[in-house]
Amino acid sequence: MNTYKEKIMAAVQKYGTPSYIYDGEKLVDNYFNLRNALPHCVDVFYALKVNPNTSLVKLLRSNGACTEVCSLTEMEIALRAGSVPEDIIFLGPCKKDYELKRAIELGIYALVVESEDELKRISQISKALGKTTNIAIRINPDFSADGSPWKMGGRPTHFGIEEARAVERFGDYLNTDNIHIRGIHVYNGTNILDALSVYKNTKYILGLYEKIRKMYNCTFSMVDVGGGMGIPYFANQSALNIEKFKELMYPLFTAFNYKYPDTRIIMESGRFIIGTAGYYAVSVNNIKVNHGKTFIVTDGGTNHHSAAAGTGRVVRRNFPMENISSDGSIDNLKEYQVSGPLCSPDDILGRNIHLKETKKNDTIVIKYSGAYGSTSSPGLFHSHGFPAEVLSYKNESILIRKKDTAETIMSRHINADLEPIPILEPLKISE
Ligand SMILES: Cc1ncc(COP(=O)(O)O)c(C=O)c1O
Numbered sequence: 001m002n003t004y005k006e007k008i009m010a011a012v013q014k015y016g017t018p019s020y021i022y023d024g025e026k027l028v029d030n031y032f033n034l035r036n037a038l039p040h041c042v043d044v045f046y047a048l049k050v051n052p053n054t055s056l057v058k059l060l061r062s063n064g065a066c067t068e069v070c071s072l073t074e075m076e077i078a079l080r081a082g083s084v085p086e087d088i089i090f091l092g093p094c095k096k097d098y099e100l101k102r103a104i105e106l107g108i109y110a111l112v113v114e115s116e117d118e119l120k121r122i123s124q125i126s127k128a129l130g131k132t133t134n135i136a137i138r139i140n141p142d143f144s145a146d147g148s149p150w151k152m153g154g155r156p157t158h159f160g161i162e163e164a165r166a167v168e169r170f171g172d173y174l175n176t177d178n179i180h181i182r183g184i185h186v187y188n189g190t191n192i193l194d195a196l197s198v199y200k201n202t203k204y205i206l207g208l209y210e211k212i213r214k215m216y217n218c219t220f221s222m223v224d225v226g227g228g229m230g231i232p233y234f235a236n237q238s239a240l241n242i243e244k245f246k247e248l249m250y251p252l253f254t255a256f257n258y259k260y261p262d263t264r265i266i267m268e269s270g271r272f273i274i275g276t277a278g279y280y281a282v283s284v285n286n287i288k289v290n291h292g293k294t295f296i297v298t299d300g301g302t303n304h305h306s307a308a309a310g311t312g313r314v315v316r317r318n319f320p321m322e323n324i325s326s327d328g329s330i331d332n333l334k335e336y337q338v339s340g341p342l343c344s345p346d347d348i349l350g351r352n353i354h355l356k357e358t359k360k361n362d363t364i365v366i367k368y369s370g371a372y373g374s375t376s377s378p379g380l381f382h383s384h385g386f387p388a389e390v391l392s393y394k395n396e397s398i399l400i401r402k403k404d405t406a407e408t409i410m411s412r413h414i415n416a417d418l419e420p421i422p423i424l425e426p427l428k429i430s431e
Contacts, residue, residue: 018300050270278370301340
């Protein structure tokens, strides 16, 4: 089995549509593409929020990736996928006490603290458990990464503690009971395609690390510089130049490591590693013309892939998409509107998109779908539920997530024992 089309066809024949299909070989290649662009002193932490499927995390873990988690469930997935507490960091702006307790008991590498209140709670829980907890302070810097469509830092957000305050109060943080501060964490942006922008962002964070370390004369053992390396979804974008990235990042990290050899450098990544390894496959249910436009109605849409439908974007653009069943000519593409199954006018996967001549039951594939797919989509819309996920690896199509069914969805509903609803007499309108 070689081409991506063959892999997808094999998975679709076995498990149907709509489904997410991951190319295991491509996933591993992407990981090493990043890994090999960084010196050994940098550890790559895969961000589970991007795609938390246990088998995918396991595949990355077996190739050396560490894990970054944002909830108790993600932490349990990481462990089940073979990660060890020393290779897990836990962040997120709203951690519950039971989540903190589990992380503290496990003794993960660092709990990334997003607020002073959280620091206090970690201190209290650690004290009650008789532990000293390793943490990192998440800082929202005075600097934002260029070229990121979503800015997590450098502006008011609910992430981390703002730079000026963190720098001023760091002495207090260091003196908190039952806490050991490993270092700092900054995550500034996502889907950055310009290597220079990632470099400048990283340089700023390493500088901040150095400044705080010197100011408080403390020995840090970790700096997390985030990441945000992107992939080119749209026709006018070019891929991150990984050679240039390597050229810039290698000397930066190597020099830092020479100065601070005991500091673990962490880069987080999700989209770059898994985005291009994932495909969303849908089948054509019917084709119709409506007000002059030809609609291909498919069995999956915004409910599984709100990113491809452009939810949350000011300017909506099409993800790369292909009809892999059609034997139509590439010289005779036709313009279509590719819709999903929802009763929502925005449930459009492809607008004015050019595809090979399409017929009923063809399989259409949305590429670059590995990152932020079902996990950030309203899967319960129309009660369709989430789709199957399949890993294509070593010539096999392996089911890695069962699709939801009417039964599995309804099993979460509680059919409450309510009083019978009174039937009202119809109102009599007097003439
Ligand atoms: C703190 C943090 N780490 C990692 C990621 C993953 O980012 P990406 O998919 O751009 O690699 C995100 C994404 O928002 C994030 O907020």
